[in-house]
Amino acid sequence: MEQVVFHDWKLSEAEALELQCQFAGRVERTDRIDYVNTVAGVDVAYDEQSNRLVAAAVVLNATSLTIIEQAIAEDVAQFPYIPGLFSFRELPPIAKALSQLKCKPDLIICDGQGIAHPRRFGLACHVGILFDVPTIGCGKTLLRGAHETVGTIRGDYAPLIDDREIIGRALRTQDGIKPVYVSTGHRVSLPTACTWILALCTKYRLPETTRHADQLVKSLLKR
């Protein structure tokens, strides 16, 4: 698939903050998504010793959830891990992997937040803008703030609120299991995002897309 928006990755912290505020205005929080035939998952693994990052993009058939295509990329970390500026560290290798895909996925699930972010521009938004593709942020923990109690049954959810604005949902993907945090990445509404996350969490807490990508990068890092 083709990246359509480019910018320098070697930025100062202040420049990264400025870029987020600028790009946040381009994020689309409503549905602008075609029929979904394929869904992709992306993830990154680290090697502290070599300061190396390994990224993978795994494309699945949206209904059978079988793997259609995979792509991997490697990179040397150019940006430190700073909460709130996460994408500037993980996105370079992810963009490389996505660029290698023969076909453009109809939807991409990211391991992290979408607009559930202090400047409403988490990793999922960044990926969505750079490739002009529908994306969803599905994180395992919250970047900031809290949420009200979530029902205990799969499908139950509670709104994520920041500054009196609903920025996402804590969503229970399996009965009695800790919920995940879903938010709009780009071109996907919150309700649609949650429907997709539930459809992808067939057996485990996390979506099959991110599970496949996670498994791939970890196996690659061991070599």
Added chain:
DNA sequence: GCGACAG
């Protein structure tokens, strides 16, 4: 000054 802080 102190605490909070995606992966």
Added chain:
DNA sequence: ATCTTGTCGC
């Protein structure tokens, strides 16, 4: 993210 043993359960 990653470092790590055993243990509970299908």
